[in-house]
Amino acid sequence: MTDVRPDSPATPAADGDGWPAPVAGGPLDATVEVPGSKSLTNRLLVLAALADGPGVLRGALRSRDADLMVAGLRSLGVEVAEGDAASELRVTPGPLRGPAEVDCGLAGTVMRFLPPVAALADGTVRFDGDEGARVRPMGPVLAGLQALDVGVGAGEGGPVTSGRAPTTLPFTIRGRGHVRGGSVDVDASASSQFVSGLLLAAARFDQGLTLRHTGRTLPSMPHIDMTVQVLRDVGVVVDDSRASIWRVEPGTIAARDVRVEPDLSNAGPFLAAALVAGGTVRVAGWPTTTTQPGAMLGDLLTAMGGHATLADGVMTVTGTGEVRGVDVDLHAAGELAPTIAALAALAGSPSRLRGIAHLRGHETDRLAALASEITRLGGQAEETRDGLVITPRPLHGATFRTYHDHRMATSAALLGLRVPGVVVQDVATTAKTLPGFTGMWDRMLAGASVGAATR
Known part of the structure; x- marks a missing residue:
């Protein structure tokens, strides 16, 4: 054998x-x-970066997608260091800041999970990625952030708070150190990551978040279930009792020492x-x-x-x-x-x-x-x-x-x-x-x- x-x-x-x-x-x-699971590694990295203290991921995936997430979080002011093994990542949250540049590569989790995190930063954050990433849909996440009064702009142009949000990379997010939160409608028919990206940061929004999916279909529902579960594991209150509606209460994200499946x-x-x-x-x-x-x-x-x-x-x-x-x-x-x-x-x-x-x-x-x-x-x-x-x-x-x-x-x-x-x-x-x-x-x-x- x-x-x-x-x-x-x-x-x-x-x-x-x-x-x-x-x-x-x-x-x-x-x-x-x-x-380790890429989906879990990148979700857990985001939550560790927003937590109330230092945390550890054991058995984390070390691949291009995961390393792009690590680099993106570092650019925003989060300390991520290797432990005794490359798959052991020690995450120490810090004040989120701009100006910063985030390279998304071809990683959907980076381009869709980090904009809501960047919205919590104090300063402007520019996102771009590989040529192939520039055609992947981004509109629902960015329109959702814009509806929450986050400044969103296209390419090299200055961020705006009105008008139509960009639909693809490159784009910029102008963070003000906090996000109002509240309610937002999102059509996630093209990707469940549009829902997950907003939910992951929502506990840090002033009013939390009520998100309603408005599309006719919702692919990869297990990935949204995964997001809800990791949020609950760190003490975040999530109500998903109504179909296609999620309510995340504002509150603390608990730091954890966790092993990645x-x-x-x-x-x-x-x-x-x-x-x-x-x-x-x-x-x-x-x-x-x-x-x-x-x-x-x-x-x-x-x-x-x-x-x-x-x-x-x-x-x-x-x-x-x-x-x-x-x-x-x-x-x-x-x-x-x-x-x-x-x-x-x-x-x-x-x-x-x-x-x-x-x-x-x-x-x-x-x-x-x-x-x-x-x-x-x-x-x-x-x-x-x-x-x-x-x-x-x-x-x-x-x-x-x-x-x-x-x-x-x-x-x-x-x-x-x-x-x-x-x-x-x-x-x-x-x-x-x-x-x-x-x-x-x-x-x-x-x-x-x-x-x-x-x-």
């Missing part, structure tokens, strides 16, 4: 013309340890590998109860032909090498869609993935990207209004483009387990949430011979 642990700290090597995805030479037998969605490609190659893959440290959408993996992989069990904190998935197609609504767990789509392309029957129209606004348009790249390998994948229909076809090797999207890269690696000649463009983009991915993938395969990949 192979033991697979994340490299810490680590950055994937540049892949030149691409990373040749290794083909599995036989059934797997590996135990994988994935690093492993990232269950990042475990997805490894567990799914058992279905593709056959054999067994285990992920250690799996929580018994969690708000992470990745908790759906056991049921999803079972529906697709695997056998999943959770015992003593270990999620175990066993497969035969045969994959079944599914008709599944992934509205609550869209981040799993690239992994499920890759399995669907290798299945023995068609699949329909529904409820994921919001993926068009992620790091890339994930629906278009998945359809394009599965088709590039010889498959048949068609976009629908809210998802994908994937009809299995014989696949062949080709360069699989990732569009700077970490989950595109891991889905390509999954396809490469069975399809010789898959070359993953820019596999280093996995550093966004899973540093050292290629080494972990190779070690997972070490119990079986690794074919087709040349180094």
